[in-house]
Amino acid sequence: MKRWTNLALFVLLGLAFVTGWVAFFYATAPSRASLIVHAVSGYAIVALTPWKSVIASHGIRRRRSGWWASVVLTALVLVSVVAGILHSTGLLVSVGVISAMEVHVGAALVAVPFVIWHVVARRLPVRAVDLSRRSLLRAGALLAGAGLVYGAGEGVVRALTLPGWRRRFTGSYEYGSLDAALLPATQWMFDSVPTIDPASWRLVLRAGSSVRQWTYDELLAFDDRVRATLDCTGGFYSTQDWSGVWLSRLLACFQTDGGPLPPPCGEGRGGGPVAVAAAGSVHVRSLTGYDRRFSIESAGRLLIATRLGDQPLDPGHGFPVRLVAPDRRGYWWVKWVTAITIDELPSWWQLPFPMQ
Numbered sequence: 271m272k273r274w275t276n277l278a279l280f281v282l283l284g285l286a287f288v289t290g291w292v293a294f295f296y297a298t299a300p301s302r303a304s305l306i307v308h309a310v311s312g313y314a315i316v317a318l319t320p321w322k323s324v325i326a327s328h329g330i331r332r333r334r335s336g337w338w339a340s341v342v343l344t345a346l347v348l349v350s351v352v353a354g355i356l357h358s359t360g361l362l363v364s365v366g367v368i369s370a371m372e373v374h375v376g377a378a379l380v381a382v383p384f385v386i387w388h389v390v391a392r393r394l395p396v397r398a399v400d401l402s403r404r405s406l407l408r409a410g411a412l413l414a415g416a417g418l419v420y421g422a423g424e425g426v427v428r429a430l431t432l433p434g435w436r437r438r439f440t441g442s443y444e445y446g447s448l449d450a451a452l453l454p455a456t457q458w459m460f461d462s463v464p465t466i467d468p469a470s471w472r473l474v475l476r477a478g479s480s481v482r483q484w485t486y487d488e489l490l491a492f493d494d495r496v497r498a499t500l501d502c503t504g505g506f507y508s509t510q511d512w513s514g515v516w517l518s519r520l521l522a523c524f525q526t527d528g529g530p531l532p533p534p535c536g537e538g539r540g541g542g543p544v545a546v547a548a549a550g551s552v553h554v555r556s557l558t559g560y561d562r563r564f565s566i567e568s569a570g571r572l573l574i575a576t577r578l579g580d581q582p583l584d585p586g587h588g589f590p591v592r593l594v595a596p597d598r599r600g601y602w603w604v605k606w607v608t609a610i611t612i613d614e615l616p617s618w619w620q621l622p623f624p625m626q
C-alpha cells in the first residue's frame with residue numbers, strides 16, 4: 271500500500287499539473303473537460319492523506335536528510351488545494367490584489383522543484399506489481415470516490431448558491447463587464463507597462479519583403495467593432511466592447527504576390543472581417559518583446575483594437591493598440607503591439623505559454 275500510495279500521488283500530481291495548464295490554454299469547452307479531470311485528481315490527492323500520513327510520519331521520525339523539504343512540499347500542496355477550493359466555491363476569491371487562483375497556481379509552481387527532489391530522493395522502484403489487478407482496482411475506486419466528492423461539492427455550491435455557482439466554465443468570475451473603467455489591467459508574469467508616444471509609434475506589418483507601416487491616426491479611422499470576453503488566467507473574466515480594425519483587413523494589403531497594394535488598401539469602413547488565406551502564420555509582437563503566433567485563417571477574428579468602450583485605450587490596457595482575440599485566454603491579447611509579421615512558420619511554433 272505504501273508503494274502504491276506514493277505511485278498514485280506521483281501520477282495524480284502530474285495529472286493535476288498538466289490538466290491545470292490545459293485548462294489555462296483554452297477559453298473554450300476543452301477547458302471545462304480538463305478542469306473536471308483536474309478537480310478529480312486534486313480530490314484524489316487529498317483522499318490519499320490517511321495513507322500518506324503513515325508514510326510521512328515514519329519518514330519524519332527517522333529524520334531522513336532533507337525531511338524538512340518534504341514538510342515544505344506538504345505545505346505547498348496544502349496551500350494550493352485550499353486556494354483551489356476557495357476559488358472554485360467562491361468562498362474567498364481574492365485578498366486585495368492577490369487572487370486565490372494566483373495563490374493556487376503560484377504554490378503549485380513553487381512545489382515543482384520540491385516534488386522533483388522528493389521523488390528523486392525518496393524514490394521507490396516501480397515493480398510489475400504496481401500494475402496488478404488489485405492496484406488498478408484501487409486506482410479505480412480512488413478516482414470514483416474523488417469524482418463523487420467533486421460532484422457533491424458542485425452540488426453543494428449550487429444548492430447553497432455560493433458565489434462559485436456563478437463562475438464561467440473556465441472557472442473564472444465575472445468582473446466589470448461592459449464598464450470599461452472596471453476592466454482590470456493585468457500583465458502576464460514579468461511583462462511591464464511601457465510609455466509610448468503615439469506620434470512616433472508605428473504598427474509595422476511585414477509579409478516577406480513587403481512592409482506597410484500604420485500610424486496611430488490611420489488606425490483610429492477604422493471602426494470595426496466586437497463584443498468579446500477577456501478570460502484571464504488570474505481567475506476573472508470581463509465582457510467589453512472593443513473597436514479598431516480587423517487584422518484580416520490590414521493583412522489584405524499583402525494578398526497580392528507583388529508588394530503591398532497601393533492605398534486605399536485595407537481602408538474600407540464598417541465591413542466584416544475580410545477572409546485571408548495563405549500558408550504560414552501571423553506573428554504579433556509587443557513593444558516589450560511579448561509575442562504570440564496565430565493561424566492566418568484566424569486573422570478575420572482578431573481585432574487590432576484602438577478603443578475600449580469607445581475611449582482610447584489607457585497604457586495598462588495596451589495603448590496605443592492591443593490585440594483582441596475572442597475565444598482565447600487573456601494572455602493571447604497582446605498589448606502595445608508594434609509589429610505584425612506573416613511568415614512561413616506554423617502557428618503551433620511557439621511555447622504554449624509565454625515565458626515573459
Ligand code: HEM
Pocket residue numbers: 276277279280281283315325326327328329330332334336337338340341343344345347388389392393394
Ligand atoms: C502530495 C505529494 C507528497 C507529499 C506532500 C509528500 C510528503 C512526504 C513527507 C512529509 C514525508 C516524510 C519526510 C521525508 O521522509 O522526507 C515523505 C516521505 C516519503 N515520500 Fe512523500 N510526499 C508526496 C509525494 C510522494 C511521491 C510522489 C513519492 C514517490 C514517488 C513519495 C515517496 C516518499 C517516500 C519513499 C518517503 C519516505 C518514507 C520513509 O522514509 O519511510 N512521496 N513524503
Ligand code: HEM
Pocket residue numbers: 283286287289290291293294305308309311312313315347350351354355357358359374375378379381423437440441442
Ligand atoms: C499541485 C497541483 C495542483 C493541485 C493538487 C490542484 C488541485 C485543484 C483543486 C482541488 C481545485 C478545486 C477544484 C474544484 O473544486 O472545482 C482546483 C481548481 C483549479 N485549478 Fe488546480 N491544482 C493544481 C495545480 C494547478 C495548476 C498548475 C493550474 C493552472 C495552470 C491549476 C488551475 C486550476 C483552475 C483554473 C481551477 C479552477 C477550477 C474551477 O473553478 O472550476 N491548478 N485545483
